Every structure is written in structure tokens, then in C-alpha cells.
Amino acid sequence: MSQTKMPSARQRRLRSWLFWAVPAVLLLLPLATNPYTQFIANGILISVLVTLGFTLVIGNLGQLAFANTAFFGIGAYASAILAAKLGVPWLLTIPLAGAFGALGGFLASSAALRGIRSYYLAIITLAFGELMRWAYLHAKPVTGGTDGMPMPRETLLGTSLSDDTLKFYIFLAVTVLLVKATLNLMRSRFGRAVMAVRENEVATASLAIPTARVILVTFMWSGFVVGCAGALFARHVGHVFPESFGMLHLIASFAMVLVGGLGSVLGAVLGAVLLTALPEYLRAFPGMEELFFGLIVAGVLVAMPMGLASLLRRVSPIFVERFYREAP
Template sequence: MQVSSLPRLRRRLFWAVPVLLLALPLLTNEYTQFVANGMLIAALVTLGFSLVIGNLGQLAFANTAFFGLGAYASAILSATLGLPWIVTIPLSGLVGALGGFVASSAALRGIRAYYLAIITLAFGELMRWVYVHARPVTGGTNGLALPKETLFGFSLSDDKVKFYVFLLVAVLLIKATSNLLRSRLGRAIMAVRENEVATASLGIPTARIILMTFAWSGFVTGCAGALFARHVGHVFPESFGMIQLISSFAMVLVGGLGSILGAVLGAVLLTALPEYLRAFPGLEELFFGLIVGAVLLVLPMGLASLLRRASPLFSERYYRE
């Protein structure tokens, strides 16, 4: 395979996958379709998380906060203000980006490593406290239910209809993130990850780079939150706690830090895996932990490294193995 033809083949492969997935609702039952929709949401959440900890190299765990902000923004805009749900998706992304701006303030003050992890964890828990106690707006522990809607005459209560919207949003955000990482800004993000001090000495505004990366991570994850709100139909504070954070972190590690392909693979595997483990009641958590641990021991750089070794077609310039 000629090196010069690789970018063209990658582009064709990228667009071929979603085109093939258009036929998926014709082959699935209601339950399988629900799980497939969850995979698309998880892929965006994992991608947003991986941007900060994998590409930017900051140990920050505010991802669940961005996810919850997006979900609640969509639910409030739909249920309280009466906006069409489809309109709330980019607006929820902007709310998530605002959350990313707030979360980046700790990093901009020079806080790094475990201290940044603790502060961003606290930010996520603070937002969950807000969801519970801001009862007039968020519904408190009862949460918020999204109203039933239609899109072009099709009911958004139908998982097969939702799949096409979710797929479109996922493809657009993944492509936008890929383009961003291949741009000048993307190269600056990688430079900050490798050596922030050296990057700053070259006149690159590292503070602006960190802020923009957190904001884009928040935007992607906030949009995923809007999809999640429609996916489950009812938003609860419990959906955005430590379990969600641990699950997303595991998806990033299993897929491969800093890899877009890895984010998708990790999300698909760890969304489908618990469904298969339901056949072992009482042992699901044990088997889940063993499988995740085995993957990380055999492939410490994630599933993306396995595909990269198999073919240069799956290589990513911004993925460090």
C-alpha cells in the first residue's frame, strides 16, 4: 500500500462506516437498537474525555459534569421552554463548553496532576449537588422528563428514528474533532502535552490552548448529554455520578488514550459487554473488571494500538503509542 494513498483510503473508510450503519435499524430489534444508540452516545462522551486526558495530557475528571450539564440543558430547554429537542443539541453543547471553560480555570492557574484531578472531580460532584437541590429548575431527585416529539413526522420515541439523528451528530462531531487535531491548533495541543514549558517558550499561548481544548471537550460531551436526555427520556442526577465517570475512564483506557478510533472502540466494547454479562447475575461486576484488566494488561495502549499494528490504514498522527 502506497503511503500517499493512505489519507484518501482513510477518508473513504471513515464515510463508508456510517453509510453502512444506515442499514442497522433494519436488522435490529427494539432492545438491540437501544443498546446501539447508547454506543453512539458513549463514543462521544469517551471522545470528549480522551481529548483532555489523552491529547492535552491533563489529568482532569470533569467529563461527567459536562455530560450532566448537556443533558439537563436539553431537558430544561425542551420541557420548560418548549424548544424542539433537535434545537437543544447545539445549545447543550454550548452549555457543556461553558462548563469546560469553568473547569479549565484550575488548569490555567497552574494546578496539575492529582490536584487537578481532585478539583475537577469536586466540580462534577458540585454539579450533581446542584441537580438535586435546584428543584424548581432541575426537578430535584425526581429529575426532568422530556416531552414527546416528532421529527419530520416521525416519533422521537422510536429508537430507530433516534438512531439516525444520533448517528448524524456523532459523525459530525467525530469528523470535526479529527479535523481540529490535524490543524495548527491540534499540533499545539500535542505540543502542550509533550512539554508545556517548552511550548510556551516558543511563544505559543498555552493557556488559550488549554482553555479551547477544555471548551471543545465540553461541547462534544454536552451534545452527547442532549442525546442521552432523549435516549432515556428522563434525566436523573444519579446518571452523572462516579459510576458514569469510572465507566467513561475505562472506555478511554481500553480504547487508547488520545485516539479517536480508540474512543469509539472502547465505547462500543464496554457498552455491549455489560449486556452480555447479564447472563451471569451477581458476577457481572467481577467479570467486567477481569475483562477490562485483561485488555489493559495485554494491550496497555488500548485497542487502537492493536489495529495500528495490523495496518497503517488505522494509524493516527496525534495518537502516541
């Protein structure tokens, strides 16, 4: 019988300390980077949020919905349009892009709430993503069409927002806050209800849990997180193009979810870090990059079907993600 080894009170204290220690150490990262590696590090932070939002819906809620890249594009375009056309300061566009992403989540959940599930939900949400891409291409006056949307120049506290070190600190703050909020959510009655819907939706309703609301809110929170990531991405690349939000992005994010471990917050972080950094290392093998990338993803999944997070869980109970929170 698999009695999960749960972390002791001491380990739980250590863990909450560790949670803040990681970003604290990362504050020093710009001292150790060059412009190129700093740019990669910024991209990793965006991937963490994209993967986190994705894993909530397909891992925790168990819905085969592939609208994640749509949320990302909606967030990126919302940020770019608000900043470039309406002159909204970019920092302010982050939560607004999140709100638009949440609206995308609302739309995606309406399909699930009408009883469209499994493969049918997969197809309809894929279509949603492609429809959004079509809209970016064809709503030229608003989105710039194939030319995309350039981000306006802006300064913050006297530093240009094209500075990657400044961007890193902003991205880090946004990422840490959203990861922390998502952890709070998952380790609460809400997080348990999300998993309960995945396990047995009919039985969940019998426990006075409003299942439709749980599904709706999960999709919207996922959209919010990924929408915020979109706003970061707009500033990260400086110019938003429709091609960034196609199937390739979706498949890469899906691989990050699986490599990290479905339905795991820690897994989302690990998968995003590994698979965003990996292609950069593989540049040393021109012509073989895709092959090696595919082999590594397949290798991880064959060796650890439950993802990298499951490996850490075996190392120490400190990495066990429980869906309740005891006093430290």
C-alpha cells in the same frame, strides 16, 4: 529505533473512504436490530462522544481533569430544561447543550490555567462533578430534584421522537459530525499544539504557541462534544435523573478511554463500543457481570497498555493517527 510506519498515499485515500463507509453501512443497521438492540446501539453512539471528549483532555492535552461527567450532566439537564420548561425543540437543544458543556469546560480549564495541575486538578474537577450533582438534586424548581426531568413528547416529520430508529439516525449524524470535526482539529496545528502542551508546556510557549488559549479551547471543545452527548442522552432515556451523572459514569468513561487507547480518536470509538456493548452480553451471567466486566477491562489493559487502537496500528499503518494531514 521506532520508525513509525506511515500510511501510503493509497492507504490515506482508502482511509478517508473508510471513514464515510462506516456510517454509510450503519444506516442499514435498523434493518438488523430489534427494539432492544436498537436501544443499545443508540447508547453506544452517546458513549462514543462521551469518551471522545474525555480522551482529548486526559490523553491529548494530558491534564488529569475529571469533569467529563459534569459536562455530560450539564448537557443533559440543559437539553431537558430547555425542552421541558422553555419549549425549545429538542433538535435545537443539542448545540445549545453543547454550548453549556463548553461553559463547563471553560470553568474546568480555569482551574488548570491557575496552575492547579495533576492530582490537585483531579480532585478539584471531581469536586466540580459532585457539586453539579448536588445542584441537580437541590435546585428542585429547575431540575426536578430527585424526581428528575421528563423530556416532553415531540414529533419530527410526523414520527414520534420516542422512536428509537429515528433517534438512531439523529444520534448517528451528530456523532459522525463531531468525530469528523474532532479529527480535523487533532490533525491540524491545533492538535499538534495540544500534544505539545502535554509533552512540554514551557517549550511550547517558546514556539509562539499561546498555551493558555490551547488549554482553554481544548477544555471547551471537550465540553461541547460531551454536552451534545448529554442532549442525546436526555432524549435516549426520556427522563433525566441526577444519579446518571455520578462517579459510576465517570469511572465507566475512564475505562473506555483507557481500553481504547489514551489520546486516540479511533480508541475512543473502540473503547466506547466495546465497553457499552459488553455489559449487555454479560447479562447472560447473572451475579457475575461485574466480575467479568472487570476481568475483561484488566485483561485488555495488561495485554495492550496502549489500548485497542495500538493493536490496530500494528495490523496496518492505515490506523496510525498522525497530527498533520498530507494531501490524499
